[in-house]
């Protein structure tokens with residue numbers, strides 16, 4: 414199984430707050446992988462770092478074996494080595510990629526809290542998701558695919574997004590992220606603030622996107638039970654550090670996970 418995403422010992426800070434400290438993890442192609450952790454653990458920061466929205470203080474992130482983000486410090490160290498003709502095999506990396514460059518490689522983020530454009534229609538929101546797609550016929554085809562997959566969006570395509578329910582807005586945020594035909598979908602708490610039955614609907618869709626559309630999924634959730642049930646591998650983050658990594662099935666029966674995250 415090939416590694417699609419590799420996070421190698423990354424740290425991210427907001428001023429004096431160290432949000433991520435030496436985080437390493439990987440996502441294999443074709444899998445659903447989850448990261449669980451309490452509010453403030455650093456989950457969203459990790460997704461932002463993957464999309465190039467937060468700079469790394471140290472470490473690197475690779476997609477399909479190619480470095481997409483690294484810390485400026487490491488870059489200059491490598492530059493120094495290579496300018497001296499070091500024989501340690503270290504390579505000069507290209508600069509960290511911009512968010513649009515990362516998106517064009519096949520990564521797409523559904524941000525926390527959905528971040529829909531409330532005053533735009535459903536259709537206009539989907540158009541925004543296709544900003545990297547230049548071919549109008551392809552955009553039209555993609556939109557139709559989304560309306561077929563999420564019939565409620567088809568029925569409401571001309572309505573302002575603010576008139577949709579929370580669950581419908583989440584579906585729309587996912588559809589918008591799928592407009593660019595990603596290979597890796599990053600989901601930031603898709604179940605946040607939604608009723609259990611709606612969360613179930615959304616996770617069924619995520620399952621189909623993974624199994625039938627072959628999209629690899631990296632899922633971040635506070636809702637540990639549903640995230641662990643929906644994934645093959647799982648990571649647990651506390652205060653910016655990965656404290657557990659295992660098969661999700663093992664984490665579901667882990668004493669510490671049960672006590673801290675599953676209320677048992």
Ligand SMILES: Nc1ncnc2c1ncn2[C@@H]1O[C@H](COP(=O)(O)OP(=O)(O)O)[C@@H](O)[C@H]1O
Nearest residue numbers: 427430432450451452453454455456457458459
């Ligand atoms: N833009 C920001 N500026 C300063 N601190 C931030 C910012 N975003 C997040 N943080 C802090 O970083 C830590 C991790 O936040 P976050 O990644 O949002 O966690 P999670 O998504 O797991 O709830 C928290 O302590 C949070 O307060």
Ligand SMILES: [Mg+2]
Nearest residue numbers: 456457458525
């Ligand atoms: Mg978050």
